[in-house]
Amino acid sequence: MTQQDDTGASEPSLGPRPERPIDIYRRAVACLDACLPLGWSLTSDRPRSPAAPERIVVTAPDGESVSFAVVTSRGVLSGDIARIASELAQSDRGLVCAHYLSDPVRRQLDQHGISYADATGNLALVASRPAVWVRNRGADADPWRGPGRPSGVLTGEPSDRVVRALADHHGDMTVPELISLSGASTGATYRVVEVLVERELIRRIPRGAITAVRWEPMLRAWAADRKVCATRRFATPDGLGAVTAALADRMDVPYVLSGVGATDYARPDVLELYADDHDALATATGLRPVDRGGDVVVAIPWSPVVFDRMDRRDGLRFLAPAHLYADLLSGPFRNRAAAEHLRAQLVADESRWRRPVR
Secondary structure (H helix, E strand, O other): OEEEEEOOOOOOOOOOOOOOHHHHHHHHHHHHHHHOOOOOEEEEOOOOOOOOOOEEEEEOOOOOEEEEEEEEEOOOOHHHHHHHHHHOOOOOOEEEEEOOOOHHHHHHHHHOOOEEEEOOOOEEEEEEOOEEEEEEOOOOOOOOOOOOOOOOOOOOHHHHHHHHHHHHEEOOEOHHHHHHHHOOOHHHHHHHHHHHHHOOOEEEOOOOOEEEEOHHHHHHHHHHHOOOOOEEEEEOOOOHHHHHHHHHHOOOOOEEEEOHHHOOOOOOOOEEEEEOOHHHHHHHHOOEEEOOOOOEEEEOOOOHHHHOOOEEEOOEEEOOHHHHHHHHHOOOOOOHHHHHHHHHHHHHOHHHOOEEOO
16 A cells, blocks of 8 residues: 655645636645655546546556546535535545635545545545555645635624524524524625534535534634633622612613623622623622722623623523523633533523524
8 A cells, every 4th residue: 555644845835826627626636746656647637728627547656547536616615525425426536626625624525535635735635446545734724815704713793693693593594594693794694604614513504504503512612712801890888789789770781690690500709790881880880990809890892792682580681591601611701610510501401592593
């Protein structure tokens, strides 16, 4: 068996992003040709540009060869792999060529036994007869991702809105429905959905509905990626009971409770909440600002999504369960034990906190 694993090569200048099928194919296969073992060669049919070849033949030094059906695409998502595999003939081998293939997509292709090559140098070519195994590592992120394209991380208000809408609802959901539920713009929603699909946090029919949401790992990823809010500390002369009583009476001050105090895990020593205007909140509830310590922590939210779909109990406003879980995982309100306690409750009864899409 012949094998090659070239993961230490320096990354060449990639130039402009290839767009035509023939250019994508040429750039991807050039990387493959450079990594083939000595004496091996590849040939292909010659279609009329801008189409790419339909097949490629890899030949061993002894003349034995193996043929691959070429699948060329500008973009391949994890949800496309099953379709690509089903379209290949049962006895056929496939070679997917693209300008860039993300790590989740490459892993999916490996699992289906489909070879691949992208224009950044990521490639895998596998055949049993003649026996060949070639791998190379290219870029870990799309080098041609332009302004406004998804960064691969879940930061910013559009990500907040889309993640929350997906977590707060269950059932198949079209992207237009997600746009309506989240309040994010059309372009931003599609970009966040692309990131979530690439990271295998949701499953979407190609150009169709979102059919599955892995809400727990999605919320963990969101909690890890998002920015930490700034906080202010306050002391209350009359105790936390007086503060919550004042909050229950004053519905004109935008706030929402978070942290351990928003769960039934334990009686909190510190009251944690979000408020757009911490000075107005302090005036309404008799709080006194302090530099350290204190028994009330107020976070200034990055986006108004914290006020979406709040729980209301005993006249108080509580952060929605999905957002509360993320807060307990990271940020100023984190408490891992309380997060695990809440996670068990969310898993046990999703119908209590996830609403039907329609």
